Amino acid sequence: MAEIKEFKAESKRLLDMMIHSIYTHKEIFLRELISNASDAIDKYYLYALQNGQTPADLGIRIDLDETNRTLTISDNGIGMDEEELEDNLGTIAKSGSSAFKEEMKKKEEAENKEIDIIGQFGVGFYSAFMVADEVTVLSRKAGSEQAYCWKSDGINGYTLEPAEKEGRGTTIILKLKADDDMESYSEYLNSYMISDLVKKYSDYIRYPISMDVETQKMVEGTEDKETPEFETVKESKVLNSMTPLWKKPKSEITQEQFDQFYKEHFVDYRNPLETIFFKVEGNTSFTALLYIPSAIPQGFYTREYKPGLQLYSKGVFIENDCEELLPGYLRFVKGLVDSQDLSLNVSREMLQHDHQLRVIRNRIEKKVLSELSGLLKTDREKYEKFWKNFGLDLKFGVYNAMGRDNEKLENLLLFHSSAEKKPVTLEEYVSSMPEDQKDIYYISGQSIDVMDKMPIVNRLKSKGFQVLLLTEEVDEFVLQTIGAYKEHPFKNAAQGDLDLDTEEEKEALKNQNEEHKELLEFMKESIPGVSQVRLSNRLQDDPVMLVAGEGLSFEMEKVFQTMAAQSGEEMPPMKADRILEINPNNKIWNVLRTEYAVDKNRVKEISQVLYDQACLIEGFPIEDPIEYSRKVVALLSDLNE
Numbered sequence: 101m102a103e104i105k106e107f108k109a110e111s112k113r114l115l116d117m118m119i120h121s122i123y124t125h126k127e128i129f130l131r132e133l134i135s136n137a138s139d140a141i142d143k144y145y146l147y148a149l150q151n152g153q154t155p156a157d158l159g160i161r162i163d164l165d166e167t168n169r170t171l172t173i174s175d176n177g178i179g180m181d182e183e184e185l186e187d188n189l190g191t192i193a194k195s196g197s198s199a200f201k202e203e204m205k206k207k208e209e210a211e212n213k214e215i216d217i218i219g220q221f222g223v224g225f226y227s228a229f230m231v232a233d234e235v236t237v238l239s240r241k242a243g244s245e246q247a248y249c250w251k252s253d254g255i256n257g258y259t260l261e262p263a264e265k266e267g268r269g270t271t272i273i274l275k276l277k278a279d280d281d282m283e284s285y286s287e288y289l290n291s292y293m294i295s296d297l298v299k300k301y302s303d304y305i306r307y308p309i310s311m312d313v314e315t316q317k318m319v320e321g322t323e324d325k326e327t328p329e330f331e332t333v334k335e336s337k338v339l340n341s342m343t344p345l346w347k348k349p350k351s352e353i354t355q356e357q358f359d360q361f362y363k364e365h366f367v368d369y370r371n372p373l374e375t376i377f378f379k380v381e382g383n384t385s386f387t388a389l390l391y392i393p394s395a396i397p398q399g400f401y402t403r404e405y406k407p408g409l410q411l412y413s414k415g416v417f418i419e420n421d422c423e424e425l426l427p428g429y430l431r432f433v434k435g436l437v438d439s440q441d442l443s444l445n446v447s448r449e450m451l452q453h454d455h456q457l458r459v460i461r462n463r464i465e466k467k468v469l470s471e472l473s474g475l476l477k478t479d480r481e482k483y484e485k486f487w488k489n490f491g492l493d494l495k496f497g498v499y500n501a502m503g504r505d506n507e508k509l510e511n512l513l514l515f516h517s518s519a520e521k522k523p524v525t526l527e528e529y530v531s532s533m534p535e536d537q538k539d540i541y542y543i544s545g546q547s548i549d550v551m552d553k554m555p556i557v558n559r560l561k562s563k564g565f566q567v568l569l570l571t572e573e574v575d576e577f578v579l580q581t582i583g584a585y586k587e588h589p590f591k592n593a594a595q596g597d598l599d600l601d602t603e604e605e606k607e608a609l610k611n612q613n614e615e616h617k618e619l620l621e622f623m624k625e626s627i628p629g630v631s632q633v634r635l636s637n638r639l640q641d642d643p644v645m646l647v648a649g650e651g652l653s654f655e656m657e658k659v660f661q662t663m664a665a666q667s668g669e670e671m672p673p674m675k676a677d678r679i680l681e682i683n684p685n686n687k688i689w690n691v692l693r694t695e696y697a698v699d700k701n702r703v704k705e706i707s708q709v710l711y712d713q714a715c716l717i718e719g720f721p722i723e724d725p726i727e728y729s730r731k732v733v734a735l736l737s738d739l740n741e
């Protein structure tokens with residue numbers, strides 16, 4: 101009987117912690133052991149080259165034995181001698197791989213691109229004890245005839261003794277724990293489960309990982325029968341695809357392969373709209389394969405939608421949906437990042453330094469934006485398709501940045517133009533402005549058609565000015581955040597003074613307002629809620645219009661009201677200043693003037709009806725519809741008198 105050696109004291113504590121708390125998913129034990137096997141083969145590869153041997157048939161094997169409840173992982177890598185087994189597996193957190201890397205560095209052979217060691221902490225091996233209550237390691241070092249057997253239950257120490265083994269390498273046998281209420285360890289004996297785990301975590305390990313899997317085969321000699329017979333046979337199958345698509349040079353990848361990869365990995369049956377593939381070399385080197393979907397992803401607007409990119413470290417899968425890799429407004433981007441420079445924490449489940457992530461995220465952001473800007477210039481139709489799906493996200497990007505880095509996104513924005521009858525960029529708007537136009541005009545509303553017919557829009561159009569017709573709630577906030585584009589301020593056409601009149605027109609209007617000051621004041625007093633009633637040249641044919649004062653616009657008021665209603669919280673009412681403008685060229689103005697001399701009460705009634713009408717045009721509910729209807733009918737009835 102071999103002598104039982106104790107784990108070193110600190111190792112004992114670490115082991116317990118390992119098994120119970122470092123990893124959140126028990127299944128990653130397979131990833132750890134496969135990564136170790138792959139590292140060992142890498143090391144052998146180098147050893148073989150240095151010793152004039154030709155490495156051949158390198159690979160990893162998985163064997164499942166239901167009867168004995170064992171899962172075995174074998175590799176034909178470098179193997180371990182007695183001392184290494186003792187050192188590497190008897191002391192937790194002593195990584196032979198990091199010692200190897202140090203040595204490599206010293207020899208300045210680390211340049212050798214073939215060597216890309218995954219292990220660094222010296223704890224991964226122990227994850228085996230999360231699923232096994234006995235682990236046996238049979239190992240024979242390359243160049244030695246003697247093998248050794250290390251065995252442990254993970255609690256009481258380990259035994260180490262000479263053993264027999266054919267060929268070099270390491271075989272690790274896990275005796276799986278018995279199933280309990282919390283966990284079914286038996287599932288690690290299921291070949292489908294193991295295939296899935298290899299695909300998930302170790303698909304891009306560059307040596308073949310093979311396993312016997314059951315397949316249906318036609319029984320020989322039955323092919324000519326009416327119903328050919330089938331039998332279940334076990335066949336060795338390679339489970340991993342080995343070379344990650346993104347590790348190939350761009351010139352060797354077809355768009356079809358990119359598309360196929362997207363569809364397989366990112367749950368979409370459509371081809372992506374755009375593929376972005378790039379590598380960055382430097383302090384933080386990485387490869388990114390990104391996609392812009394051609395349609396809004398399923399559940400995009402629900403809480404369940406998980407933004408973020410897949411993260412790989414040296415081809416080994418680390419996590420899905422890594423949000424830190426993307427700014428929020430690019431949450432529609434799908435794809436992955438693979439970096440060899442990430443400082444992962446011990447469990448490889450979390451990233452330690454957000455600095456590296458920030459570097460990667462900034463590069464990704466820049467790249468995506470420059471690709472979008474290229475698309476806007478070279479393929480407008482495609483860009484507009486993108487804009488239709490994800491333009492809202494870019495707008496939120498502007499809004500949430502609160503005026504920081506406006507230049508980053510402002511040139512990618514599109515708004516519907518009254519002149520072009522299609523979306524235009526701010527650059528396009530400004531470059532088609534007549535010389536006497538100072539401001540960029542916009543108006544907000546529910547429908548482009550309705551806004552396009554609005555009196556003020558017609559007025560601006562008649563002067564050769566185009567108007568941006570905004571339909572989304574966030575639009576006005578976005579323009580306010582930007583403030584001005586190329587020194588042209590944004591101006592809400594339905595708000596404040598537009599300063600469109602000539603000096604003479606301004607003078608004439610001022611005089612008119614002065615002359616009828618008393619009537620206008622009387623009207624104001626008759627309408628609760630308005631801050632001013634005035635004559636205006638803003639209107640062409642229509643009798644009245646409701647205009648907001650400087651500050652809050654009507655559309656913003658509506659947005660705040662909706663927000664307050666949704667939150668259910670008591671908020672102080674956010675109200676835009678209401679100004680009623682009257683067209684002095686409309687017949688109603690004459691009526692008001694005449695009636696003011698004879699029947700002030702009637703002027704009061706007409707004023708209130710006009711105000712309610714202006715509210716309706718602006719999309720506000722009228723306060724007392726019954727009263728409004730009574731007044732209209734009364735006024736109509738008067739026509740016959």
Ligand SMILES: Nc1ncnc2c1ncn2[C@@H]1O[C@H](COP(=O)(O)OP(=O)(O)OP(=O)(O)O)[C@@H](O)[C@H]1O
Pocket residue numbers: 132136137140175177178179180188189194195196197198218219220221222223224225226269270
């Ligand atoms: N299959 C193997 N063949 C040869 N050596 C191995 C094998 N598995 C483990 N080792 C040795 O045991 C050491 C400890 O392995 P362990 O998985 O605990 O740590 P690591 O791989 O170095 O780091 P990490 O914690 O990042 O996985 C390794 O560094 C390696 O030297």
